[in-house]
Amino acid sequence: MSVPAENLPETTASPASDTPALPSGWLEVTSMDLDAQGVARRPDGKVVFIDGALPTELVSARTGRKKNNWEQAQLTEIHRESSLRVRPLCPHFGLHEGACGGCKMQHLDASAQVAVKQRVLEDNLWHLGKVRPETVLRPIEGPAWGYRWRARLSMRYVAKKGSVLVGFHERKSRYIADMQTCKILPPHVDALLMPLRGLIAGMDAQGTCPQIEVACGDRVTALVLRHLEPLSEHDLARLRAFAALHGVQWWLQPKGPDTVHLLQEGGEQLAYDLPDFGITMPFKPTDFTQVNPHINRVLVARALRLLDVHSDERVIDWFCGLGNFTLPLATRAREVLGIEGSEALVARSRENYARNQAQRPAGQALAATSFVARNLFEMTPPLLMADGSADKWLVDPPREGAFALAKALADIHQARTGAPEALPLPPGFEGWAPPRRIVYVSCSPSTLARDAGLLVHQAGYRCVAAGVVNMFPHTAHVESMAVFERP
Missing domain, CATH: 3.40.50.150 (Vaccinia Virus protein VP39)
Incomplete structure (x- = not known):
C-alpha cells in the first residue's frame, strides 16, 4: 500500500510555516489512543481518530462520524508505512466487513504494543x-498467542447459512464473526471452535443457546453452556459424548450465574496453581x-x-x-x-x-x-x-x-x-x-x-x-x- 516518492501528488507550502504541507487529504498519524486508533490532525487543528492507522504513517482515511473538535475515520490507504506494522496472524483480524472485533492491535509489533500501553498509563x-x-x-x-484461558463465546444459529456461529462479535457490530480459528485462545480451545459449531447445530436447542463461557484451569478445561430452555435427553447425550471425545468438562447455566452446575459430577476440580507460593486455587468457571x-x-x-x-x-x-x-x-x-x-x-x-x-x-x-x-x-x-x-x-x-x-x-x-x-x-x-x-x-x-x-x-x-x-x-x-x- 506504500506509494513511490515519484508518484506523490504536488503540494503547496503552508504560508504560516516553512514545513511543506501534506498532499490534499493526507494525514500524518502522530500517536495511538486507548482504543488503538491512530491519532492525526487536520491543517485546521481538528483531531482525527483513524481505525487501522499506526504512528508515523501517512494515510488517507474516510470520515465517518463528525463532531466540532474531532472526527472518526477509517483507513483507506497507506502512503508511508510504519516500520512497526506487521502481518496479523489471525485471518479474521482487519477492517473488512465481518472482521472479528476481539483484537485491535494485531497489525502492530507486539513490543510496540507494550510501549503504546506504557505511554497511555503515563499520560493518564x-x-x-x-x-x-x-x-x-x-x-x-x-506469550503473545494462546494466552486467553478465559473467554465468553457468543453463539447463534443462522438459518440462511444453515449453521451455527461460535465466536466473538464483529468489529462495532452485534453480529457474531464467522470465525474458524482464534489464535489468542489456547490451541486446544481454538481446535474446538469448529467441533462446537457441529455440536450445537445438531442439538434440539440449537436456537436457544446464546453463549459458551470458556474457563481453563491448569488441568481442566470447563465449558459453560447458557441455555434458555431445558435441554432434551438427546442434547444432554450429545454434550456427554462431546466431553468424552474432547476431554472437556461441561457446566450448564439455565438462568443466572448462581444456577451454574456440572453436567456430570466427579472428575478433577477446576483450579490453577501459584507454584512460587505452593498455592492451588480452585474456582468455578x-x-x-x-x-x-x-x-x-x-x-x-x-x-x-x-x-x-x-x-x-x-x-x-x-x-x-x-x-x-x-x-x-x-x-x-x-x-x-x-x-x-x-x-x-x-x-x-x-x-x-x-x-x-x-x-x-x-x-x-x-x-x-x-x-x-x-x-x-x-x-x-x-x-x-x-x-x-x-x-x-x-x-x-x-x-x-x-x-x-x-x-x-x-x-x-x-x-x-x-x-x-x-x-x-x-x-x-x-x-x-x-x-x-x-x-x-x-x-x-x-x-x-x-x-x-x-x-x-x-x-x-x-x-x-x-x-x-x-x-x-x-x-x-x-x-x-x-x-x-x-x-
Missing part, C-alpha cells in the same frame, strides 16, 4: 492525576479469575516483591476475590485480612484458605487470615479504621477503581493535618495508622490515575513506581501496577 497518570512515578517499572510480558495465567503468576510474584511483606506485618488485601493475592500474602505476613464485596466470593476464599492450609508442609503454615464482605464502593473513614491498622495494603479493584477507599484515606490524612474544611474523625481511633506502602493493581489507567491523584495530593503518599502489565496482548486493554509510599 499525569493528565488526570497530575502524578509522575519516580520509577517506571519494566513491563510484565508473556463463572468466578472472576485472570484471563492470562502466565501473566498472573508473574503479577502476583512482583506485587509481593514490591510490597516487601515481612513476617511481623499485618496486610490488608482489598477487593480480594478468590484470594489470588491473599493466600500468597499469607505465606509471608504475620496476619492477613481479605476484604471483598461478594459474600459468595468471601465464602470461596475461606474454603480456598482452609484447603491450602490443610495441604501445607509441616512448619510452613499460612498466616492467620480472615475474610469479610463489605461494599468497598461506600467506604468511609470510620469504616476504614474499623478494620484496624495494617502495615501494607494490596489493592486490586475492578474497572471502577478504588475511589471510595482512596477518598477515605485522604479524608483521614486531611483531618489529621488540620486541612481547611476537613471533617473531624470519630473518637477512639487515635491510634489508627495508615499503611506505609500500597501496591495498586489496576485494569483501568484512568481510574488508577484518579485514585493516584487522591493518594499523592491529599493522602500524603508518593508514587514511587508504576508500569504496565500486558495481560491482553493485541487488544487495547491496559493493566498496570503502581506503588505508593508514605514518608
Whole structure:
C-alpha cells in the first residue's frame, strides 16, 4: 500500500510555516489512543481518530462520524508505512466487513504494543492525576498467542447459512464473526471452535443457546453452556459424548450465574496453581479469575516483591476475590485480612484458605487470615479504621477503581493535618495508622490515575513506581501496577 516518492501528488507550502504541507487529504498519524486508533490532525487543528492507522504513517482515511473538535475515520490507504506494522496472524483480524472485533492491535509489533500501553498509563497518570512515578517499572510480558484461558463465546444459529456461529462479535457490530480459528485462545480451545459449531447445530436447542463461557484451569478445561430452555435427553447425550471425545468438562447455566452446575459430577476440580507460593486455587468457571495465567503468576510474584511483606506485618488485601493475592500474602505476613464485596466470593476464599492450609508442609503454615464482605464502593473513614491498622495494603479493584477507599484515606490524612474544611474523625481511633506502602493493581489507567491523584495530593503518599502489565496482548486493554509510599 506504500506509494513511490515519484508518484506523490504536488503540494503547496503552508504560508504560516516553512514545513511543506501534506498532499490534499493526507494525514500524518502522530500517536495511538486507548482504543488503538491512530491519532492525526487536520491543517485546521481538528483531531482525527483513524481505525487501522499506526504512528508515523501517512494515510488517507474516510470520515465517518463528525463532531466540532474531532472526527472518526477509517483507513483507506497507506502512503508511508510504519516500520512497526506487521502481518496479523489471525485471518479474521482487519477492517473488512465481518472482521472479528476481539483484537485491535494485531497489525502492530507486539513490543510496540507494550510501549503504546506504557505511554497511555503515563499520560493518564499525569493528565488526570497530575502524578509522575519516580520509577517506571519494566513491563510484565508473556506469550503473545494462546494466552486467553478465559473467554465468553457468543453463539447463534443462522438459518440462511444453515449453521451455527461460535465466536466473538464483529468489529462495532452485534453480529457474531464467522470465525474458524482464534489464535489468542489456547490451541486446544481454538481446535474446538469448529467441533462446537457441529455440536450445537445438531442439538434440539440449537436456537436457544446464546453463549459458551470458556474457563481453563491448569488441568481442566470447563465449558459453560447458557441455555434458555431445558435441554432434551438427546442434547444432554450429545454434550456427554462431546466431553468424552474432547476431554472437556461441561457446566450448564439455565438462568443466572448462581444456577451454574456440572453436567456430570466427579472428575478433577477446576483450579490453577501459584507454584512460587505452593498455592492451588480452585474456582468455578463463572468466578472472576485472570484471563492470562502466565501473566498472573508473574503479577502476583512482583506485587509481593514490591510490597516487601515481612513476617511481623499485618496486610490488608482489598477487593480480594478468590484470594489470588491473599493466600500468597499469607505465606509471608504475620496476619492477613481479605476484604471483598461478594459474600459468595468471601465464602470461596475461606474454603480456598482452609484447603491450602490443610495441604501445607509441616512448619510452613499460612498466616492467620480472615475474610469479610463489605461494599468497598461506600467506604468511609470510620469504616476504614474499623478494620484496624495494617502495615501494607494490596489493592486490586475492578474497572471502577478504588475511589471510595482512596477518598477515605485522604479524608483521614486531611483531618489529621488540620486541612481547611476537613471533617473531624470519630473518637477512639487515635491510634489508627495508615499503611506505609500500597501496591495498586489496576485494569483501568484512568481510574488508577484518579485514585493516584487522591493518594499523592491529599493522602500524603508518593508514587514511587508504576508500569504496565500486558495481560491482553493485541487488544487495547491496559493493566498496570503502581506503588505508593508514605514518608
